[in-house]
Amino acid sequence: MTNGVKQVYNNSITAELDIQIFIEVKKMTKVPYEVYTEEVDTLSVLSPDGEIVNQDLLPELSDDQLKEIMYRMVFTRTWDDRAVNLGRQGRLGFYAPVSGQEATMVGSEFAIEKDDFICPGYRDMPQIVWHGLPLYQAFLYSRGHQHGGQIPEGVNVLMPQIIIGAQILHAMGIAMGYKLKKQKQVVITYTGDGGSSEGDFYEGLNFAGVYKLPVIFFVQNNGYAITTPFSKQTAALSIAHKAVAAGIKGVRIDGMDVFAVIKAVRDAAERARNGEGATLIEAVTYRFRPHSLSDDATKYRTKEEEGEWSEKDPIARLAKYLEKKGLWTEEDTARVKEEAKAKVNEQIKKAEQTEKMTVPGLIDSMFEQTPKHLEEQKADFQ
Amino acid sequence: MAQMNMKEAIRDAMRVELSRDPNVVIFGEDVGNVGGVFRVTEGLQKEFGEERVFDTPLAESAIGGLAVGLGIQGFRPIAEIQFVGFIFEALDQIAVQAARMRYRSGGRYNSPIVFRTPFGGGVKAAELHTDALEGLLAQTPGIKVVVPSNPYDAKGLMIAAIRDNDPVFFMEHLNLYHAFRAEVPEGEYTVELGKANVVREGSDVTIIAYGLMVHTATKAAEELEKNGIKAEIIDLRTIAPIDIDTVIASVKKTNRAIVVQEAQKSAGVAAEVIAQINEKAILHLEAPVLRVAPPDTVYPFAQIEDAWLPTPARIVDAVNKVMNF
Helix, strand or coil, X not given: CCCCEEECCCCCCXXXXXXXXXXXXXXXXXXXXXXXXXXXXXECCECCCCCECCHHHCCCCCHHHHHHHHHHHHHHHHHHHHXXXXXXXCCCCCCCCXXXXXXXXXXXXXXXXXCCEEECCCCCHHHHHXXXXXXXXXXXXXCCCHHHHCCCCCCCECCCCCCXXXXXXXXXXXXXXXXXXXXXXXXXXXXXXXHHHCHHHHHHHHHHHHHCCCEEEEEEECCEECCEEHHHCXXXXXXXXXXXXXXXXXXXXXXXXXXXXXXXXXXXXXXXXCCCCCEEEEEECCCCCCCCCCCCHHHCCCHHHHHHHHCCCHHHHHHHHHHHCCCCCHHHHHHHHHHHHHHHHHHHHHHHHCCCCCHHHHHHCCXXXXXXXXXXXXXXXX | CEEECHHHHHHHHHHHHHHHCCCEEEEECCCCCCCCCCCCCCCHHHHHCCCCEEECCCCHHHHHHHHHHHHHCCCEEEEECCCHHHHHHHHHHHHHXXXXXXXXXXXXXXXXXXXXXXXXXXXXXXXXXXXXXXXXXXXXXXXXXXXXXCHHHHHXXXXXXXXXXXXXXXEEEHHHCCCCCEEECCCCCCCCCCCCEEEECCXXXXXXXXXXXXXXXXXXXXXXXXXXXXXXXXXXXEEECCCHHHHHHHHHHHCCEEEECCCCCCCCHHHHHHHHHHHHHHHHCCCCCEEECCCCCCCCCHHHHHHHCCCHHHHHHHHHHHHCC
């Protein structure tokens, strides 16, 4: 292999080198036309058994922080369980389940600062809620109410994006804004394995590379773009490899491992803040549930596959680790579940009690000043 | 007052706003170093620096997305799409992301963006460089569409567009960049978006047009005058929203109207103008309102462009039809 890519990270890495977990382009040497064929390892810190398999890459986290991460992951799973039921009862509209992806969602948000900016895809509600969007607004968004997207002042997130990949370009633009204003914030944007096939994905990575922007492109590769498997999404060896073409850093991590997620995002954010540019993170994960409430995953996934992935459950493995450290018990999990249920119940009621949108209100939300023709059209609805 | 062609007037507008407001930034393909393929932004990078006026990689969707992101950050981006046919590559960012930002966020975010693009026929440019695609955006809720016909309006409309807190699609007719010079005031002034202008007064028939077609209509009006027909010409200037009040006031005076557009005939601006005349002034009409527009084909290859575009003769024919109805 002469001109491939190589992941500098490996199990014997030393502490002072541990920032270099990224794929690097090696110099072209002898065979200029050879296709990159070198595979990359998948960065892992916490095994499914709850063991630390790479002490050097373990992110620094206090006991309180560890418990907080666990709290948020259990809360998110319970919220997801409840949301699926609420959807079936017709109390929510479009809802994209998140179970299985708690490590990527909770961990990546935990790894950035409160004033950093999040540009989510449609499934990434947990990240923006943990970043500050009130839960009832997330429910309102699902119920098709405009107030769902009315992000409170001081909460640096966009509304979930429906057009796959469009948010990647917004993240790039917001990151350029920080750079032009000489502010130190970073932007993180999310998409899935399907999203990495979009033109906007490549355009966003490319611009971020050219302008060296403080942005993190976080791909949650959960194996399926609705029903289409990853094998039919790309012939690239990994999504992380796509960073090479844009001249930015790339890394592939175990997305069921919250420590690997936090490590990768922290390193990427630090690099971004230091003016070293963008990073593409591919987190290999799995959604335990179907794509949406109207999808049937049994049509395209096997029971065996689902079973294999449930063994890798991000919450179970963190629980094992924390239990061994004496930081968590089954009672804690039960307590958080109850808290989450109560919070969901309270917030869905708040969403249901929020005043309905009106057509005149809709009309007035189109422009800063409603033009005359729209004022006239408004009269028909008053 | 300085004499400027339309290109210089648009450049002057951007220079005024770059000087006045540090949040104004300009970017697009080739707009920085050389000032764009038509040199509309020539000299601005040198004057204001590479952080204010810069070249982008060649990717229209990303240019649109960059504008949306910078808009969220409080900037006032002026994003150039190099030729109008290339907007299809950026249509999600323009017509969905920018145009819906205020609505989707309930007013928390907005897109104070000017998307500039050259368009229009008569210069024998390459395929997809000249199409009149204004109808696509005119039908898109949440975005304003401006088509200036002369240097004075172009500068004032551009300054108004840059200061507008909602997205504006600003279409610059290729055939008007260098067509003629006119007096343009120095410094800042605005021409209000959504206001039409009566560019020629007349009492017999109203000709509604915009962009290059204002000049084609003026030639027709000169011909008609030789036969004693006094045509009033309305330059819409902004086609979304349309200033229907100015149109209706004229129609109530002349009782006859035609609409001229460079875009294909069906489902376009002319159809909308006629619908609104019907809604507001049908009892004032002495004849049906006719359209002068190219057929519903693709915008043609350069060789038959002249035959395809509306001509003064076709406008005269249409006026004669409504006069003799």
